[in-house]
Amino acid sequence: MSRSPAGRQPEVKGWLADSFDDFFGNTAVSSSTVSAKLPRSNSGRNCQQNKDPSSVPACSKSKVLPKKRTKSSSVDLPGNKCRQNQSQSQDEPWVDKYKPETQNDLAVQKKKIEEVETWLKTHAFQRPPKQGGSVLLLTGPPGCGKTATIQILAKDLDIQVQEWTNPILLDFTKEDLRSTFGHVSNFHTFPSQAQAALFQDFLLRANKYNKLQMLGESSGNDKKLILIEDIPNQFYRDPSSLHEILRRFVRTSRCPLIFIISDNFSGDSNQRLLFPKEILEELCISVISFKPIAPTNMMKVLNRIAATEASMNGDKNYAPDRTSLELLCRGCSGDIRSAINSLQFSSMKDFSLEKNFWSRKEGNSKLKHGAAAVCKSRKKSKCDPSEDQEIQAIGGKDASIFLFHALGKIIYCKREPLSESEVLQLPSHLSEYRRDTLLIQPEVIVEKSHMSGSMFNLYLHQNYIEFFTDIDDVVRASEYLSTADVLCSNWNSRLVMEEYSASVATRGVIHSNTSRAFAHCQGGMGFRPLHKPQWFFINNKYQENCLAARSLFSSFCLPPECLQTELLPYLAMLANPMRNQAQIAFIQDVGRLPLKRRFGRLKLETLTDKDPGTPDRFASFEGDHDGVHATEMDVQMEQNRTHESGSDGFPLSSSQCSGSELPCSQPQPVAAQAAMEEDELKIEEYDSD
Numbered sequence: 182m183s184r185s186p187a188g189r190q191p192e193v194k195g196w197l198a199d200s201f202d203d204f205f206g207n208t209a210v211s212s213s214t215v216s217a218k219l220p221r222s223n224s225g226r227n228c229q230q231n232k233d234p235s236s237v238p239a240c241s242k243s244k245v246l247p248k249k250r251t252k253s254s255s256v257d258l259p260g261n262k263c264r265q266n267q268s269q270s271q272d273e274p275w276v277d278k279y280k281p282e283t284q285n286d287l288a289v290q291k292k293k294i295e296e297v298e299t300w301l302k303t304h305a306f307q308r309p310p311k312q313g314g315s316v317l318l319l320t321g322p323p324g325c326g327k328t329a330t331i332q333i334l335a336k337d338l339d340i341q342v343q344e345w346t347n348p349i350l351l352d353f354t355k356e357d358l359r360s361t362f363g364h365v366s367n368f369h370t371f372p373s374q375a376q377a378a379l380f381q382d383f384l385l386r387a388n389k390y391n392k393l394q395m396l397g398e399s400s401g402n403d404k405k406l407i408l409i410e411d412i413p414n415q416f417y418r419d420p421s422s423l424h425e426i427l428r429r430f431v432r433t434s435r436c437p438l439i440f441i442i443s444d445n446f447s448g449d450s451n452q453r454l455l456f457p458k459e460i461l462e463e464l465c466i467s468v469i470s471f472k473p474i475a476p477t478n479m480m481k482v483l484n485r486i487a488a489t490e491a492s493m494n495g496d497k498n499y500a501p502d503r504t505s506l507e508l509l510c511r512g513c514s515g516d517i518r519s520a521i522n523s524l525q526f527s528s529m530k531d532f533s534l535e536k537n538f539w540s541r542k543e544g545n546s547k548l549k550h551g552a553a554a555v556c557k558s559r560k561k562s563k564c565d566p567s568e569d570q571e572i573q574a575i576g577g578k579d580a581s582i583f584l585f586h587a588l589g590k591i592i593y594c595k596r597e598p599l600s601e602s603e604v605l606q607l608p609s610h611l612s613e614y615r616r617d618t619l620l621i622q623p624e625v626i627v628e629k630s631h632m633s634g635s636m637f638n639l640y641l642h643q644n645y646i647e648f649f650t651d652i653d654d655v656v657r658a659s660e661y662l663s664t665a666d667v668l669c670s671n672w673n674s675r676l677v678m679e680e681y682s683a684s685v686a687t688r689g690v691i692h693s694n695t696s697r698a699f700a701h702c703q704g705g706m707g708f709r710p711l712h713k714p715q716w717f718f719i720n721n722k723y724q725e726n727c728l729a730a731r732s733l734f735s736s737f738c739l740p741p742e743c744l745q746t747e748l749l750p751y752l753a754m755l756a757n758p759m760r761n762q763a764q765i766a767f768i769q770d771v772g773r774l775p776l777k778r779r780f781g782r783l784k785l786e787t788l789t790d791k792d793p794g795t796p797d798r799f800a801s802f803e804g805d806h807d808g809v810h811a812t813e814m815d816v817q818m819e820q821n822r823t824h825e826s827g828s829d830g831f832p833l834s835s836s837q838c839s840g841s842e843l844p845c846s847q848p849q850p851v852a853a854q855a856a857m858e859e860d861e862l863k864i865e866e867y868d869s870d
C-alpha cells in the first residue's frame with residue numbers, strides 16, 4: 182500500500198544512501214571528522230579524488246565517528262561516488278553546492294579574512310615563535326563563515342587541516358581504550374572523561390607526527406593546522422582540564438591550533454568559560470571575532486545562487502524576486518547558511534507553487550512594502566534585520582540581540598519623520614506628546630535580548646539618565662520605571678506581568694525623552710558607555726547583611742529585615758547595648774545612618790557589547806526571584822564562611838572586613854568609627870559570657 186512508485190525509487194535510494202553511507206560498508210573511511218583535509222578544488226563533486234588513508238589519526242580508528250553536519254554532503258565516500266546523478270545534484274544542499282572556492286567568493290568581511298590570513302602566515306610558516314604556542318580562537322555568530330574562511334585560506338596557503346570532531350562513546354570502556362592505544366592509558370577512563378582523553382591524545386599525535394606521504398603526492402609542503410570546532414563536553418564541565426591540555430600543547434606545539442566557537446544568544450559565555458582572560462594571556466592565545474555577514478554581501482551571494490539556479494532549472498525552480506531576497510536576507514540575522522537553506526527551501530517548485538509563498542502569502546505584499554519603505558528611508562545598509570520582527574522570511578532565524586545593542590536601541594530610539602499627511606493632529610493641550618514614528622518595537626527588542634523584563638528594566642534604569650537632558654523628562658521616566666516595578670512586585674503574577682512591565686518601562690523611557698522626540702533632533706548624542714546595574718551589588722550587600730543579622734542576633738528570633746530596620750537602629754542608640762565585638766561592629770555598620778556620613782558613588786562596571794548581562798549566578802534563576810535569593814544566600818554563606826571572624830566565630834559581612842576594597846553601599850567600619858567619634862557616642866564592649 183505504501184510502496185513507492187517504481188519510478189521514484191532511485192531518488193529515494195539516493196538520499197537514503199547518502200545519509201546512511203556509514204551503514205553501507207563505508208565505516209572504515211567515514212571519519213571525515215578527524216581526518217586531515219587535503220586542499221581540493223571541488224570536493225563535493227569530484228568523483229576522482231583520493232582520500233589519504235594515513236590522515237586518519239589513532240582516535241578516529243577507534244569507534245564510531247560521526248560525519249559533520251555541515252560537511253555531510255561534501256565527503257567523498259567511495260560508496261556514493263558512483264551514485265551521483267542528476268537527481269542527487271538537484272537534492273544537494275545549496276550551501277554545499279555553492280560553497281565558496283576562493284577568497285573572493287567568501288561573503289566574509291575582507292578585513293577579517295586578511296586578519297586570519299596574516300595570523301596563519303605568521304604561525305604556520307614563521308615558526309618557531311618566540312613565546313607561547315600558536316593558538317587562535319575564532320569567535321562570531323553561527324554561519325558567519327568562520328569555518329569556510331579557514332578552509333579557503335588553508336587551501337590557498339597549502340596548509341592541511343586536521344580537524345577534531347567528538348567521537349560518540351556510547352559503549353566505550355577501559356578495555357576499548359586499552360586495545361585502541363595498546364597500553365594502559367594514564368587517563369582515567371570512565372566514560373565522562375574518555376572524550377577528553379581522546380582529545381588530548383589526538384592533539385598530541387596531530388602535533389607530533391607529520392602526515393605520511395603517499396605515492397603521487399608532492400613532498401613540498403607538510404604544513405598543517407589543527408582545527409577544533411567540536412569541543413568535548415567534558416571541558417564545559419571542567420574547563421581547567423582543557424587549560425591543562427592547552428598548557429602542555431603550547432609547550433611543545435609544532436603547528437597552529439585553531440578553535441572555532443560560535444556565539445550563542447547568551448553572549449560569549451562559552452568563550453569566557455573555556456577561554457577566560459587569564460588563559461588567553463597566559464598562553465598568548467590570539468582572538469579574532471567575526472561579525473554577522475553584512476546584508477550587501479549576503480544579497481550578492483543569494484542573487485548569484487538564485488540567478489544560477491533559475492538559468493539551470495528555469496521551469497523547476499521558482500526564482501524569488503529582489504524584495505523577497507531582501508526579506509530572506511533580513512530574516513537570517515547574518516547567518517549565510519540559514520539564508521542559503523531558506524532560499525533553497527523557498528525556491529522549491531512544490532513549495533513555492535502550492536503554498537505560493539512569495540506571491541500570495543497573506544499580508545506579505547504589505548510586509549514587503551513595509552520592508553522596502555523602511556529600507557529606503559534608512560538608506561542601504563542601515564536596514565537592521567533585528568528591528569523588523571514581523572518581516573521574517575521563511576526559515577527566518579529566531580533572532581537575538583546582545584543586551585548592549587538592545588539597550589542602545591531603546592535608549593537611542595530611532596525615529597522616522599512623518600509626512601504632513603501622516604501627522605496625527607493631537608488636540609492642542611496634548612501637543613507636547615506628539616512624536617515621530619518609532620522605528621523600533623520595544624517589546625520585540627526586549628524579547629530578543631533573551632532577558633526577563635525585570636532584568637532588562639534594571640539595565641534601563643541604570644543607564645537612561647545619561648541620555649536625558651531635561652530634569653522634567655527624568656521625572657516622568659522615573660515614574661514610568663516605578664510603575665513598571667510595581668507591576669512586577671507580586672511574585673504570583675510576576676511571570677505574566679514582566680512583559681507588560683518591560684513594555685511600560687521601555688516605552689515610558691522612550692516617550693519621556695523629549696530630546697529624542699523627533700527624527701530631526703536625534704543626532705549629536707555621541708557614544709556613551711553603558712553600565713551594569715548597581716542593584717546587583719546592593720542586592721548582594723543586602724543578602725549579606727540579612728545573613729549576618731540573622732546569625733549574629735539569632736536569639737531575638739526576628740526576621741532579618743526587622744532586625745536591621747528596627748532592632749539594630751534601637752541598639753545603636755543605646756550607650757551600652759551589651760554585645761560582643763562582632764555584634765557591635767555590625768550595629769555600627771548597619772544600624773546607624775548618621776547624616777554627617779558621606780556616601781561615595783559606586784564604581785560602575787561597564788557593559789561590554791557581548792556581555793550576556795545576567796550575572797552567572799542569576800542566569801539559571803532568571804524570573805524566579807526567590808530562587809535568586811536562595812542562590813545568593815548560598816553564595817553568601819560560602820563567602821561568609823571564608824570571612825569568619827577568628828575571635829567570635831561569627832560570619833561577618835564583607836563590609837566588616839577591613840580589607841574590602843569594593844565601593845560599598847554601607848559605610849566601611851572605619852567610616853562608621855569616624856562618624857561615631859564625631860557623634861561622641863560610646864559603645865562599650867560587653868562580654869556576655
Ligand SMILES: Nc1ncnc2c1ncn2[C@@H]1O[C@H](COP(=O)(O)OP(=O)(O)OP(=O)(O)O)[C@@H](O)[C@H]1O
Binds near residue numbers: 276281325443517521
Ligand atoms: N559566499 C559564501 N561565504 C561563506 N560561506 C558560504 C558562502 N556561500 C556558501 N557558504 C556556505 O555557508 C556555510 C557557512 O558556514 P560556516 O561553517 O563557515 O560558518 P561558521 O561561522 O563556522 O558557523 P558555525 O559555527 O555555525 O559552523 C558553509 O557551509 C559554506 O559552504
